[in-house]
Amino acid sequence: METQSVIQIKNLTKIYRDFWGRKKVRALNSLSLDVKKGEVFGLLGPNGSGKTTTMKLLLGLLFPTEGEITVLGKPASDVSKNEWIGYLPEESYLYRFLNAEETLDFYGRLFDMSPQQRKERSNQLIELVGLQNARKRQLKEYSKGMTRRIGLAQALINNPDLILLDEPTSGLDPLGSRDMKDLIVKLKNEGKTVVMCSHLLADVQDVCDRIAILYAGELKELGRVDDLLKEQHETELLTSKLSPEAVADVEAVLAKHNAKLLRHGHPTNSLEDLFLKTVQKSQERPGQRFVPAASEKS
Amino acid sequence: MNFDAKPFLLFSNIENGLMHWLLVFGSFIGVIFAASILISVGIYGVSGPVAVMGRVRQGLHDFLNLSPKRIWAISWLTIIEAVRRKALLVFVVFAFLMMFAGWFLDSDLRADLQVKNAVSFALTTVSWLTIPVLLLLSCWGIPEDIRVRSIHTVVTKPVRRNEIVMGRILGFATIAAAIVAMMGIVGYVWILRQVPNNASLICRVPVYGTLQFLDREGNASDKGLNTGDIWEFRSYIEGGTKASAAYKFPVDAPVDRIKLESRFEAFRTHKGRMGQSLLVRYVLVNPTKDLRVPLDSFEIKEFNLNEQYLERKLSFYDEVRMDKRTIDLFDDVVDQNSLTIEVQCLDSGQYLGMARPDFFIRLPDRPFAIGYFKAVLGIWLLTVFIVSIGVTSSTFVKGPVATLLTFSLLIIGQGFREFMIKLITGVQKGGGPIESWYRLVTHMNDTLELPDNIGIKIMQGIDNVMLGGLWLMQHLIPDLTSFVMAPYVANGFDVPWNLAIFRSLAITIGYLVPCLLVGYYSLTLRELEAK
Ligand SMILES: Nc1ncnc2c1ncn2[C@@H]1O[C@H](COP(=O)(O)OP(=O)(O)OP(=O)(O)O)[C@@H](O)[C@H]1O
Ligand SMILES: [Mg+2]
Numbered sequence: 051m052e053t054q055s056v057i058q059i060k061n062l063t064k065i066y067r068d069f070w071g072r073k074k075v076r077a078l079n080s081l082s083l084d085v086k087k088g089e090v091f092g093l094l095g096p097n098g099s100g101k102t103t104t105m106k107l108l109l110g111l112l113f114p115t116e117g118e119i120t121v122l123g124k125p126a127s128d129v130s131k132n133e134w135i136g137y138l139p140e141e142s143y144l145y146r147f148l149n150a151e152e153t154l155d156f157y158g159r160l161f162d163m164s165p166q167q168r169k170e171r172s173n174q175l176i177e178l179v180g181l182q183n184a185r186k187r188q189l190k191e192y193s194k195g196m197t198r199r200i201g202l203a204q205a206l207i208n209n210p211d212l213i214l215l216d217e218p219t220s221g222l223d224p225l226g227s228r229d230m231k232d233l234i235v236k237l238k239n240e241g242k243t244v245v246m247c248s249h250l251l252a253d254v255q256d257v258c259d260r261i262a263i264l265y266a267g268e269l270k271e272l273g274r275v276d277d278l279l280k281e282q283h284e285t286e287l288l289t290s291k292l293s294p295e296a297v298a299d300v301e302a303v304l305a306k307h308n309a310k311l312l313r314h315g316h317p318t319n320s321l322e323d324l325f326l327k328t329v330q331k332s333q334e335r336p337g338q339r340f341v342p343a344a345s346e347k348s
Numbered sequence: 349m350n351f352d353a354k355p356f357l358l359f360s361n362i363e364n365g366l367m368h369w370l371l372v373f374g375s376f377i378g379v380i381f382a383a384s385i386l387i388s389v390g391i392y393g394v395s396g397p398v399a400v401m402g403r404v405r406q407g408l409h410d411f412l413n414l415s416p417k418r419i420w421a422i423s424w425l426t427i428i429e430a431v432r433r434k435a436l437l438v439f440v441v442f443a444f445l446m447m448f449a450g451w452f453l454d455s456d457l458r459a460d461l462q463v464k465n466a467v468s469f470a471l472t473t474v475s476w477l478t479i480p481v482l483l484l485l486s487c488w489g490i491p492e493d494i495r496v497r498s499i500h501t502v503v504t505k506p507v508r509r510n511e512i513v514m515g516r517i518l519g520f521a522t523i524a525a526a527i528v529a530m531m532g533i534v535g536y537v538w539i540l541r542q543v544p545n546n547a548s549l550i551c552r553v554p555v556y557g558t559l560q561f562l563d564r565e566g567n568a569s570d571k572g573l574n575t576g577d578i579w580e581f582r583s584y585i586e587g588g589t590k591a592s593a594a595y596k597f598p599v600d601a602p603v604d605r606i607k608l609e610s611r612f613e614a615f616r617t618h619k620g621r622m623g624q625s626l627l628v629r630y631v632l633v634n635p636t637k638d639l640r641v642p643l644d645s646f647e648i649k650e651f652n653l654n655e656q657y658l659e660r661k662l663s664f665y666d667e668v669r670m671d672k673r674t675i676d677l678f679d680d681v682v683d684q685n686s687l688t689i690e691v692q693c694l695d696s697g698q699y700l701g702m703a704r705p706d707f708f709i710r711l712p713d714r715p716f717a718i719g720y721f722k723a724v725l726g727i728w729l730l731t732v733f734i735v736s737i738g739v740t741s742s743t744f745v746k747g748p749v750a751t752l753l754t755f756s757l758l759i760i761g762q763g764f765r766e767f768m769i770k771l772i773t774g775v776q777k778g779g780g781p782i783e784s785w786y787r788l789v790t791h792m793n794d795t796l797e798l799p800d801n802i803g804i805k806i807m808q809g810i811d812n813v814m815l816g817g818l819w820l821m822q823h824l825i826p827d828l829t830s831f832v833m834a835p836y837v838a839n840g841f842d843v844p845w846n847l848a849i850f851r852s853l854a855i856t857i858g859y860l861v862p863c864l865l866v867g868y869y870s871l872t873l874r875e876l877e878a879k
Binding site for chain 2 (some may be wrong): 073106109110111112113129130132133135137141143144145147152156157159160161162188201205208225
């Protein structure tokens with residue numbers, strides 16, 4: 051049985067306009083997506099492809115030019131859905147004159163949490179993001195990574211069911227990104243839904259169940275990471291080092307079976323390949339876009 | 349002296365004021381609603397009005413389910429921000445000013461004028477320092493929040509947009525209260541130390557009456573004579589004739605004696621008696637009982653106060669009955685809870701000038717601090733008003749524009765209102781704008797009847813809509829004069845509750861409600877992106 055959709059996007063188009071209402075940028079073009087409960091969903095794409103725009107539309111920070119968005123069964127403009135949502139913005143837009151404790155306390159209040167709950171939760175989160183030593187310092191003194199960490203803590207203050215992370219690992223040190231990935235996996239194990247966008251494809255490959263690749267506001271690729279990375283028309287053999295003669299022998303065997311040796315060497319099939327290939331293809335043939343298979347549609 | 353104590357209520361009872369407000373507010377909402385329905389039909393067709401109604405329903409829901417906790421969280425943030433951004437330094441500026449102000453105040457003046465100067469100075473300084481600071485804070489808060497996008501982390505929490513507006517206003521109002529209270533107290537102590545030894549701080553509580561004139565033949569008229577002064581504040585009565593000024597004061601429970609205080613002006617046509625001032629007499633009148641009780645005449649003190657006491661038991665020579673009698677002030681003179689006193693000038697050829705606030709019953713004084721802190725409260729109310737307008741305008745325009753907008757409203761409200769009203773309502777002669785044009789083009793003057801046809805009907809219909817719009821605009825302009833209470837205190841009066849405090853409070857609340865609506869919708873309907 052198919053699991054419940056947490057996010058449904060139908061034919062979403064977003065055109066940024068200037069002050070006078072003139073069209074400036076078509077940031078998203080007829081995008082349709084579904085995110086299921088309990089999965090980690092990755093939004094990929096080069097700079098300016100519309101990832102952040104998608105997130106802001108999901109949160110009701112921007113209004114769609116066309117199309118429909120349903121988040122947790124409610125329209126994106128409905129504020130009450132925020133009760134169960136956590137959002138880490140692209141850059142941590144926080145109040146720089148507050149310290150870590152005050153920041154978390156403030157956001158906790160916006161959820162009508164009791165002082166006791168707020169205290170417990172912020173202690174827990176400060177620990178989680180490793181800011182114990184900086185809890186009394188104002189955010190304006192924070193380094194980029196520290197700001198990222200408090201931003202993450204802020205996103206988790208309400209123990210949300212749906213977490214939107216805009217480039218969660220940017221600015222974090224290797225240890226920090228490791229922790230971040232562990233945390234995302236942990237959230238997934240708790241049954242939460244995570245939507246993230248990132249440029250660090252290795253991170254995405256590690257944690258995401260499904261990904262979508264955007265290019266210039268259009269959906270170019272969508273599917274399970276395993277499936278996408280599995281080349282359906284190729285079979286990969288991994289052997290110990292072969293001598294040139296052995297390679298020739300293998301080729302002969304393959305020829306007998308109407309197959310060809312395409313390449314030999316170290317297998318490097320990664321998300322990076324897929325990403326680069328998709329982007330390249332999009333640049334070569336701009337009109338093409340991903341159309342969901344019939345089974346995935348309704 | 350150009351202090352007009354304004355003894356008369358402009359809207360005399362609360363129901364009238366409320367009805368008036370409901371009318372203006374209702375029309376305001378009605379116009380906006382009608383406009384949004386029309387525009388939405390124009391853009392989206394039939395689905396437009398449905399969406400508008402959805403917004404209205406959502407708005408109602410959001411206003412009925414406010415969370416005080418979240419509102420206070422936003423206020424708290426606002427306060428902390430102001431404190432950490434060192435807005436309270438304004439207090440240091442104030443303290444500094446007050447420390448050295450004594451040097452610049454004239455100490456050669458008459459004692460009571462020195463007191464007046466000191467009080468004015470302290471109260472003016474408090475408002476001149478507080479108002480700009482809060483104007484800037486309130487107009488820049490939300491735009492800055494949008495610019496650096498910190499508002500994104502707030503609106504993605506379950507906060508409603510009206511809670512943001514309310515929280516901001518409440519936060520700024522709290523800061524204003526703290527600043528104004530601190531400055532008020534320092535100012536008070538400073539005034540106490542400025543008072544010269546031979547003067548004292550007073551807080552008189554006047555009961556004003558209505559004023560009616562009788563001309564030299566003894567006929568009633570609304571005004572006395574004009575002695576050529578352009579400023580028609582005071583009217584004059586001619587001495588040695590039947591001319592008099594009849595003041596009718598409201599009185600309630602009987603007391604043993606009543607204190608009367610007056611300050612009349614003399615206008616002379618000849619030198620008169622050397623070294624003496626004009627001779628004036630009060631006559632108590634009970635028109636129902638046909639009783640006239642002349643009191644002893646006295647010489648007025650020019651540019652100064654005349655004080656008299658009216659004892660409850662009065663002995664006088666009754667000119668009608670031709671004998672001496674004793675009467676009771678409350679039983680015999682007071683008629684239907686009002687006490688009528690006629691003022692007459694006894695020097696023929698000289699004129700005595702007075703206005704309504706020049707003569708009053710002086711109730712027992714209150715402590716000076718009461719009047720003073722009421723004026724401080726008035727300053728705070730004004731800042732709350734400014735903050736509401738500032739925060740609201742900052743939801744749809746950027747900081748500088750919001751500041752300019754609020755500041756203009758403040759200036760207009762301080763006295764240009766009358767002028768604006770004349771400007772707007774002056775259109776009415778000869779019909780509305782279109783009719784005037786029609787008359788102008790067809791050379792019809794404004795007394796001629798217009799032909800009765802459908803074109804004229806349509807023209808007048810449009811005119812009525814336009815005049816309605818102008819009427820609405822005129823009533824959206826605030827009248828902020830009642831917020832300025834320093835003149836009462838500086839002139840040694842208590843600040844009247846009805847006229848100053850309640851009125852200002854009503855105006856503040858009257859503007860706060862539409863502000864919240866406008867702020868809510870403009871934050872809801874716009875994308876919170878820096879443009
Ligand atoms: N406020 C705005 N006004 C006008 N155009 C905008 C605005 N924000 C984004 N855009 C445009 O919309 C497009 C998509 O931007 P978006 O921020 O969604 O990209 P992104 O995928 O998040 O990029 P990055 O990887 O650099 O974060 C870009 O062309 C960008 O210039
Ligand atoms: Mg982005």
